Each structure stands twice: as C-alpha cells, then as structure tokens.
Amino acid sequence: MLHVHAVDASNSFAYRKHLDSYFCLRHEVYVNERGWHELRRLDGREIDAFDTSDAIHLLGIQPGRGVVAGSRLVPTLRPHLMSEVFPQLAHDRVPRRHDIFEWTRIFVARDLREPGRPCQAAGVIYCGILEFCIQRYIRSLTIVCEAYWFERLASIGWNPRQLGPSLQRDGMTIIGLMVDMSPAALVATQDFYRMTEPVLWAEGMITRPA
Incomplete structure (x- = not known):
C-alpha cells in the first residue's frame, strides 16, 4: 500500500535516502519530461529556492520500492513561489496567514500514471495532503498552476x-x-x-519506510 510520509526539519535525518530519491524524481519529471530546463542541475536533483527548512515534503512511499510520488507545502508566512515570483496572480495581495500554506511540486512516477483515467497514486497524494492539513489546522492552500488545474481540483471537491x-x-x-x-x-x-482508509503514515501502521 502506498502511504504518504510527511517530512520536515524535525525528521528529515531519518528520511535522507528517501529525500534524495524524491529530488531525483522531481528532476526526472519536471526537467526531463516537462522540459523545464532552467531547473536542470548537474547532480540530477530538482531543488529550488523554496526547499528550505520551512518546507514540508510529502513523500509517497511504496514498500519495497521507495519514493514513487510526492509534493511540497511551504508556509505562506515565509517566502514562497507566489509571494516572491508571481504576486501578480493575486493582484499583489498574496494571502499570508499561519493557517495558509502554498502547495507545489506534485508528481507521480511515470509507470504509475493512468492516462485517460484518474491516477490512483495521485489520489493518494491528494488525500495525504488533506489529512496532513486537517491534522495541522491548515485551512487553505494557495497554488501557482496551469489553468487546467481549476477544473481538476473542482472535480475532487477542493473548491478552488x-x-x-x-x-x-x-x-x-x-x-x-x-x-x-x-x-x-x-x-x-x-x-x-474510492478510498476508505487513511493514507498519511503514522506510528503504529504496519507499513514502514522502504
């Protein structure tokens, strides 16, 4: 079962290998597949200015395989993509509160995608994000995204x-x-x-990091 592991400054040491895989997969998806060549790095890891100690990385970890999906949250009270690069998308009035985070960098490994139908691995990440935010009293997320995401997020109940x-x-x-x-x-x-069980990994679950 694919579970979502929340990794921040407090537990990143225990996830060093998983974080390395996560950044390599981001590079594969965003640079090699999507062609965002300005993000290319010689070490093959996609790491940007907002991958700081304030960031929360949500890793989709599959037992026996490791990281196959992921995403990132950044508190809006700290510098983030919308505040620093795209404030015009919010009329230069970027929402910034303790209970609002920015969501970026969602990805799923190529072999787990399901063209023409909802991707179940992506659904796990979406549910993991929601579970995490509800637990941490995060009420809203801001997003810089392509326009098609509006309908996609509306279809799963996120009220964009x-x-x-x-x-x-x-x-x-x-x-x-x-x-x-x-x-x-x-x-x-x-x-x-069609999910019935929590996906956010917690102590006591049978599944452990691969």
Whole structure:
C-alpha cells in the first residue's frame, strides 16, 4: 500500500535516502519530461529556492520500492513561489496567514500514471495532503498552476477560487488559486478515488519506510 510520509526539519535525518530519491524524481519529471530546463542541475536533483527548512515534503512511499510520488507545502508566512515570483496572480495581495500554506511540486512516477483515467497514486497524494492539513489546522492552500488545474481540483471537491488575473508564460496559461483543506474536501476526494482508509503514515501502521 502506498502511504504518504510527511517530512520536515524535525525528521528529515531519518528520511535522507528517501529525500534524495524524491529530488531525483522531481528532476526526472519536471526537467526531463516537462522540459523545464532552467531547473536542470548537474547532480540530477530538482531543488529550488523554496526547499528550505520551512518546507514540508510529502513523500509517497511504496514498500519495497521507495519514493514513487510526492509534493511540497511551504508556509505562506515565509517566502514562497507566489509571494516572491508571481504576486501578480493575486493582484499583489498574496494571502499570508499561519493557517495558509502554498502547495507545489506534485508528481507521480511515470509507470504509475493512468492516462485517460484518474491516477490512483495521485489520489493518494491528494488525500495525504488533506489529512496532513486537517491534522495541522491548515485551512487553505494557495497554488501557482496551469489553468487546467481549476477544473481538476473542482472535480475532487477542493473548491478552488482564482485569486487574480492569468499570466501567459512559456506557452502556458498560469493562474493563482486558493483551495479548501476541510473534512468535506477529504470525504469528496476519498469518494472520487474510492478510498476508505487513511493514507498519511503514522506510528503504529504496519507499513514502514522502504
């Protein structure tokens, strides 16, 4: 069973190998597959200015294999992508509160994607994000994303709201969103992906890091 492991400054030492795999997979997805060549690094790890000690990395770990999916949260009271690079997406009024985090860098290993149908591994990451945010009293997430994400997130119950105008960049339409992190959103997402069990790894679960 794929579970989501929340890794921050307090437990990153125990996940050193998993974090290395996570950054390598990010490089594979965003640089080699998506062609974001400005992110290319000689060490093959996609690490940017917001991968600081404030970041929370949500690792999708499959027993016997390791990291196969992931995502990142950054507190909006600290520098983050929308505040530092894309404030115009929120009319230069970027939401910043202790209970609002920014969500970026979601990915799933290529062989786990399911073209033409909802990707179950992505669903695990979505549910893990919701479970984590609800546990930590994080009420909302802001997102810098391509425009198609609005309908995708609406379909799984995240109630997206666009914060400002769109932006054309590198052939993409970029928007800024805010989404709900609520028990209702979790139930809607679980129903969409037909999940009945928690996915956020916790002490006492049978599954351990691979």
